[in-house]
Amino acid sequence: MKFQRPLYLLFSSLPPSHSSHPFISLSLSLSLRLCVFMAPSFESPQQPEGEIASDNNTHDEVLQKSRVTVVGSGNWGSVAAKLIASNTLKLTSFHDEVRMWVFEETLPSGEKLSEVINRANENVKYLPGIKLGKNVVADPDLENAVRDASMLVFVTPHQFMEGICKRLVGKIREDAKAISLIKGMEVKMEGPCMISTLISEQLGINCCVLMGANIANEIAVEKFSEATVGYRQDREIAEKWVRLFCTPYFIVSAVQDVEGVELCGTLKNVVAIAAGFVDGLEMGNNTKAAIMRIGLREMKAFSKLLFSSVKDSTFFESCGVADLITTCLGGRNRKCAEAFAKYGGKRSFRRA
Ligand SMILES: NC(=O)C1=CN([C@@H]2O[C@H](COP(=O)(O)OP(=O)(O)OC[C@H]3O[C@@H](n4cnc5c(N)ncnc54)[C@H](O)[C@@H]3O)[C@@H](O)[C@H]2O)C=CC1
Ligand SMILES: O=C(CO)COP(=O)(O)O
Numbered sequence: 001m002k003f004q005r006p007l008y009l010l011f012s013s014l015p016p017s018h019s020s021h022p023f024i025s026l027s028l029s030l031s032l033r034l035c036v037f038m039a040p041s042f043e044s045p046q047q048p049e050g051e052i053a054s055d056n057n058t059h060d061e062v063l064q065k066s067r068v069t070v071v072g073s074g075n076w077g078s079v080a081a082k083l084i085a086s087n088t089l090k091l092t093s094f095h096d097e098v099r100m101w102v103f104e105e106t107l108p109s110g111e112k113l114s115e116v117i118n119r120a121n122e123n124v125k126y127l128p129g130i131k132l133g134k135n136v137v138a139d140p141d142l143e144n145a146v147r148d149a150s151m152l153v154f155v156t157p158h159q160f161m162e163g164i165c166k167r168l169v170g171k172i173r174e175d176a177k178a179i180s181l182i183k184g185m186e187v188k189m190e191g192p193c194m195i196s197t198l199i200s201e202q203l204g205i206n207c208c209v210l211m212g213a214n215i216a217n218e219i220a221v222e223k224f225s226e227a228t229v230g231y232r233q234d235r236e237i238a239e240k241w242v243r244l245f246c247t248p249y250f251i252v253s254a255v256q257d258v259e260g261v262e263l264c265g266t267l268k269n270v271v272a273i274a275a276g277f278v279d280g281l282e283m284g285n286n287t288k289a290a291i292m293r294i295g296l297r298e299m300k301a302f303s304k305l306l307f308s309s310v311k312d313s314t315f316f317e318s319c320g321v322a323d324l325i326t327t328c329l330g331g332r333n334r335k336c337a338e339a340f341a342k343y344g345g346k347r348s349f350r351r352a
Contacts (some may be wrong), residue, residue, distance in 0.1 A: 001113040004206040006087045007089070010091075010115070011286070014137065016341060024061065025026045030148075034239070035228065036161055038310050039074065039141055040103045041120075050134070051106045053204045056222050062164075063118075063193055065092075065093060065094055065095045066093060066094050066095065066150045066151050066240075067094075067097070067148050067149045067150055067151070068084055068088060068094060068095070068098050068099070068149060068150075068151045068152075068153065069098070069099040069100070069101065069144065069145050069146050069149035069151070069152055070098060070099070070100045070101065070152070070153045071101045071145070071152060071154045071155065071156065071164065072100075072101065072103075072154065072155035072156035072181075073100050073101065073102040073103070073113075073117070073123060073138065074156070074157070075126045075127055075216045075217065076131070076155055076181060076214070076216040077100070077126070077156065077181075078100070078123040078126050078127035078132060078216075078220075079127060079130075079216040079217075079220045080155050080181055081098055081100045081132055081133075081136045082127075082130065082131075082132045082133055082220065082242055083219070083245055083247060084098050084245065084249055085098045085132065085133035085135045085136045086133055086154065086247060086248065086323075087243070087244055087245070087246070088135065088244075089133070089135060089210070091243060091244075093240075093243075094244065095220075096135045096302065096314065097135050097136070097137055098133075098135055098136050098232070099137050099139050099146075099149065100113040100117075100132075100136055100138050100139065101139055101140070101142050101145040101146070102117065102138045102139065102140050102143075102146070103137065103140075103156070104140040105125065105253065107124070107125065112140070113125055113138075113140075114138040114140040116209075117132070117136075117138035118137065118138050121133070121134060121136070121216060123138075124278075126253065127216070127217075130220045131138070132145065133244070136221055138292060139265075141169075142167055142171075143165070143166070146171060146172050146176075146308065147171070148173070149172070149173065149176060149178075150173055150175060150177065151176070151177055151240075151241075151244065152172065152176055152177070152178045152179070152205075153178075153179050153181065153197065154178060154179070154180045154182055154199060155180075155181040155182060156182065156288075157182070157184070158182050158183070158184030158185065158186065158195055159184075161198055161199070162186065162198060163187075163200075165198060165199060165202035165282060167201070168203055169202060170197070172203060172205070173248055174204075176203075176325050177186070177206050177207075177208075177237055177240075178199050178200075178205050178206065178207040178208070178292050179207065179208045179210055179229070179241050180195050180196045180199060180207055180208075180209045180210075180262070181209075181210050182209070183211065183265040183266055183268075183269060184266055184269070185262075185266050186328060190224070192306065194211050194262050194263075194266075195209075195262070196208070196257060196258055196262055205273075206232070206234060206237060207258075208229055208232075208237065208238055208258065209230045209233045209258055209261050209262045209265070210227055210228070210229050210230075210232060210241065210245065210252070211227065211228055211230070211261050211262065211264060211265030211318075211319035212225065212226055212227030212228050212265075212317075212318035212319050212323055213225055213226065213227075213318050213322035213323045213325065213326040214227055214318075214323070214326075215327075215330055215331065219249075219250060221251065221305075222247075222248075222249045224249050224251075225249070225250060225251075225318075226252070226253070226317050226318035226350065227250065227251070227252045227257055227319070227321065228244065228252070228253060228254070228255055228261050228314075228317040228318045228319035228320075229241050229242055229245075229252055229254040229255070229256055229261070229262025229352070230254075230255055230256075230257055230258040230259075230260065230262060230314075230319070231255075231256055231258055231264060232256070232258045233256075235254070235256070236264035236302060238254040238256075239254065241254075242254055253317070253318075255311070255314055255317060257309070257310060257311045257314045259303070259306070259309060259310055260303060260307070260309075260310035260311050260313050260314035260315075260319075261305040261314055261317070261319045263303040263306065263307070263351070264299065264303070264314060264315065264317075264319040264320045264323060265298070265323060267298075267299040267302060267303065268295075268299065268323050268327050268328075269327065269331075269333045271291065271292065271295030271296070271298075271299065271327075271328060272310065272325060272327040272328050272331050272333040272334045273323075273333050273334070273336075273337040274291045274295060274337070275291050275292065275295075275327075275334050275337070276333065276334035276335065276336065276337025276338040276339075276341065277337050277338070277341045278291055279334065279337075279338040279341070280337065280338040280339065280341025280342040281341050288328065291328070292324060292325065292328050295324065295328075296320070296321060298316060299320075300312070300315050301325070312332075
């Protein structure tokens, strides 16, 4: 019964022009009826629908509000800050303000990016045209941005994380909890290192992951999508992350398989590059579907080779097959590979 609620939400979030289509309105009415019928057995997490009603916080949590800092402010980082900021305003267990660490840049106008974000409430470089929420505060000082935070959301390109972690040692709260939205891994001489492991080991804190079919620009305009939180042992922490991220258009569920979720988010990028080559060489949809099917099978085999604990079921969550599909259809990795193949490999990925 896990699917009816998201299905209902998907259709109920459609604009009137879509929901008036005969097929969609039939599906909508069936979903609504199923929804009402099945309501008590929904497995999907609580939605933040009202001021306090949606916040399953305990008395202690209310007394100790969690402060959230987003480390990263690119395309997905900015959207994550927007999502979180809409929830911290509603949920009493979180401070309203969301700090967002900005890797400072000078814009062509000569202004500093962080100053423009705070003035315009918009990341004009990485997410133009979208208001982040007045409670998002951009901060170019990494140490200051994380100082009082008890919940740290890491969302930078993976290659910067080792340096960021080194700078954060001894600078964060001892009881801080982390989540990584980063799709990638460090490949060292000793072997691959997951980013959540890097964070946990270098900073000595618990680190969950959030991955899924999440093209940032779509979520920015509140189009429906799902995501998966992967956690190691502590279900309560995972549920807190779910509450922080969940909105009616962004449905999050938690699975106890941190490596499986993170490997899905990482390895699907390799398959998306292959899918881009197929597009660039105009090999057709059947070939692309084959790449995706075989790619998914290889993702699973590779993941299990690295971590025998990885669960088969994880590949059927949003972080698995759904992210693979969306990235092979609309992701930036696919786009770069398509352009590269189109120009016979004579264009670098950077120029593509
Ligand atoms: N954009 C998307 O649709 C999605 C992205 N992701 C993942 O999120 C992570 C972050 O990606 P985006 O937010 O899209 O970033 P982005 O690719 O839009 O922007 C790059 C970011 O890196 C920063 N940066 C540049 N040089 C830096 C340095 N030396 N140190 C630290 N930061 C530096 C830039 O200021 C900018 O904030 C990646 O791992 C990506 O795979 C995951 C889901 C969706
Ligand atoms: O991870 C993504 C969607 O879930 C985005 O993928 P790209 O980085 O290829 O755009």
